[in-house]
Amino acid sequence: MLFRSYVQIALLEAAAVFAMPSWPALQEYKAHLPKVISNTPSLRPNHPIGPKHPGKPFPPSPARTKYCYVKSHGDGKDDADYILDAIKECNNGGHVIFSQGIEYTIGTALDLTFLNHVDIDIQGYIQFTNDTTYWQTHSFRQIFQNATTFFQLGGHDINVFGGGTIDGNGQIWYDLYASDIYILRPILFGTIGLHGGSISDLNLRYSPQYYNFVANSSDVVFSNISISGFSTSANVAKNTDGWDTYRSSNIVIQNSRVDNGDDCVSFKPNSTDVVVQGLQCNGSHGISVGSLGQYVGEVDIVKNIYVYNITMTNATDGARIKVWPGIPSALSGDLQGGGGTGAVSNITYNTMHISNVDYAIEITQCYGQKNLTLCNQFPSSLTIEDVTMEGFTGTTSAKFEPIVGYLVCSSPSVCREIEIKDIEVVGPEGGDEFTCEDVPVGGLEVNCTSVNKGSN
């Protein structure tokens, strides 16, 4: 019998809306749900442990037979030792519980990349300390874009769930960042080197920076995650991406609500085979591929991405692909780049409802370079091909009226097979135009206001 990965299952769920579901596959999925342990404080989520390679059986996910309750000082003192004790005791077949109604404080960077066959049941409330000096020197450096994480969780066959809350105590970071853009703001949830697992039913609040960074991981499902946290001062919470995936494959992100101020989901270099579905994104910069091609000498690949059934409100963009041009330029002090190589290919956005979104669709291969003449002179060496965006409905904001979308390649020779169709999006005054520059027009079923040097 053929076994399927999380991504294949999620694709089947998406396809089921349009066509008859493939029943043998769905039955196979259900047959491999982990057994729910009786008498547990909360049920394990119903996720199979995905195979590393489609076609191979799911690795065994043994029942969790042991319980470890995490203790708390309860007075704001660091509970990291108690957490590590419980996790070590229950690793390899146990169930770690952060009890409901209990507050936990974390003031120590926790390296949790040694996990194996363990469930982490977060029913209580976990908050990170506001010691910005400690965290800047101790949080885990993840290399990419100076990213650091409060903790890193990785290993095999791990489920994190429970209905509780993880709070990054972000306000102090939002205020600090306003006075120094080079401070290292920790990412709330670091999924680093996780192979086979699920993260579900959690509330993530007030992250200093991104909410989730998923790197070096495979076969992971994120489901029913609530993300929110706004600044209460004049200093806006910046770079609070919902999820950033990096060097990861076979990832599903689904059925979640994100209220933030940067990308809802962002596919960073070497994100492959990712399904994103059933998200309600509000206040964001959209669901983005990139930015890519930022660093000279690096090869960035993003392929086989399927984004389905998204509601996007109060955002700058709905669907977005951002690629830096062929030579470096500076967008701001801490955001500059261009000149990297690679490829964006096989990207589908299907079914998105927008409301108060500046651009329903934005594809740019001139990211960070406002001078398009200069961008055309040094086209990107990172190609964009086989992109389909279809089934968009709703109303944009008035920002670019009558323009509702933006399609700008750095040269038609490095942008291929772009299909934009079934777009029922208008501006508040009824405008439905797209800016199109150097993009092959053959697959565009939209009203382009300018087609410059484009060809099929």
Ligand SMILES: *[C@@H]1O[C@H](CO)[C@@H](O)[C@H](O)[C@H]1NC(C)=O
């Ligand atoms: C940091 O947190 C502690 C404990 O919750 C609190 O007493 C203190 O006022 C906070 N400091 C700042 C600068 O927010």
Ligand SMILES: *[C@@H]1O[C@H](CO)[C@@H](O)[C@H](O)[C@H]1NC(C)=O
């Ligand atoms: C991922 O794995 C590579 C290779 O082992 C390592 O160099 C890198 O630091 C890891 N983490 C991230 C975030 O890339």
Ligand SMILES: *[C@@H]1O[C@H](CO)[C@@H](O)[C@H](O)[C@H]1NC(C)=O
């Ligand atoms: C990383 O931090 C260094 C030093 O603070 C800074 O010069 C550089 O621009 C930062 N890089 C990115 C990609 O943010």
Ligand SMILES: *[C@@H]1O[C@H](CO)[C@@H](O)[C@H](O)[C@H]1NC(C)=O
């Ligand atoms: C989603 O998670 C919340 C707790 O964070 C829980 O109350 C709710 O029942 C979950 N929803 C589903 C559909 O599982």
Ligand SMILES: *[C@@H]1O[C@H](CO)[C@@H](O)[C@H](O)[C@H]1NC(C)=O
């Ligand atoms: C679309 O996503 C929403 C959650 O935002 C979910 O409730 C709904 O069932 C999904 N619809 C389809 C057709 O998948």
Ligand SMILES: *[C@@H]1O[C@H](CO)[C@@H](O)[C@H](O)[C@H]1NC(C)=O
């Ligand atoms: C949705 O986003 C808007 C704009 O950022 C914000 O004002 C509003 O509070 C958000 N809604 C929720 C429920 O967080």
Ligand SMILES: *[C@@H]1O[C@H](CO)[C@@H](O)[C@H](O)[C@H]1NC(C)=O
């Ligand atoms: C991404 O994948 C490409 C092609 O395999 C590889 O050359 C490159 O080093 C990878 N980049 C990272 C950051 O892992």
Ligand SMILES: *[C@@H]1O[C@H](CO)[C@@H](O)[C@H](O)[C@H]1NC(C)=O
């Ligand atoms: C394109 O990506 C989808 C997932 O979105 C995948 O099912 C399909 O196999 C990919 N096509 C190719 C040719 O790799």
Ligand SMILES: *[C@@H]1O[C@H](CO)[C@@H](O)[C@H](O)[C@H]1NC(C)=O
């Ligand atoms: C979008 O923003 C408006 C104005 O801030 C707000 O009333 C509305 O609730 C937001 N939409 C969502 C889904 O939060």
Ligand SMILES: *[C@@H]1O[C@H](CO)[C@@H](O)[C@H](O)[C@H]1NC(C)=O
């Ligand atoms: C844009 O770049 C071109 C080519 O280098 C240059 O001639 C032009 O002056 C630039 N335009 C602006 C507004 O800087």
Ligand SMILES: *[C@@H]1O[C@H](CO)[C@@H](O)[C@H](O)[C@H]1NC(C)=O
């Ligand atoms: C393009 O504009 C024409 C005239 O306003 C309109 O009839 C047509 O529906 C538009 N096409 C698309 C794809 O929006």
